Amino acid sequence: MAFRIKPNHRETENKTVRFPLKLIQRIEQAIKGKNVTFSGFVIQACEYALDNMEETPKEK
Template sequence: MRKFKIPNDPPTTSKSIRFPNDVIEEVEQAIRGTNCTFSAFVIEAVRVALENLKEEET
């Protein structure tokens, strides 16, 4: 299982989704003081989740 790392801001396409307020607050706290955007954090989290799902399938 790959360890989650706070990423730099990669090129992205805008996609609108809703998050619970508590999740938004936790993400914003985690990225405070870093060179990471909310979107970049969520993208990396989704990539790790997808990788974990693939590992579980094998």
């Protein structure tokens, strides 16, 4: 399944996260002209990553 940007619509809590400048530029370019904020995009990208992450074996 491909990642698709959706409009913002959620309850939120503030967190401080530092991003590399080049990543910020890439995100801002990706959301340009779309109905989504920087934070909304990051939330969606994190959800997508978590939903599609390969499980690692549990340590014994």
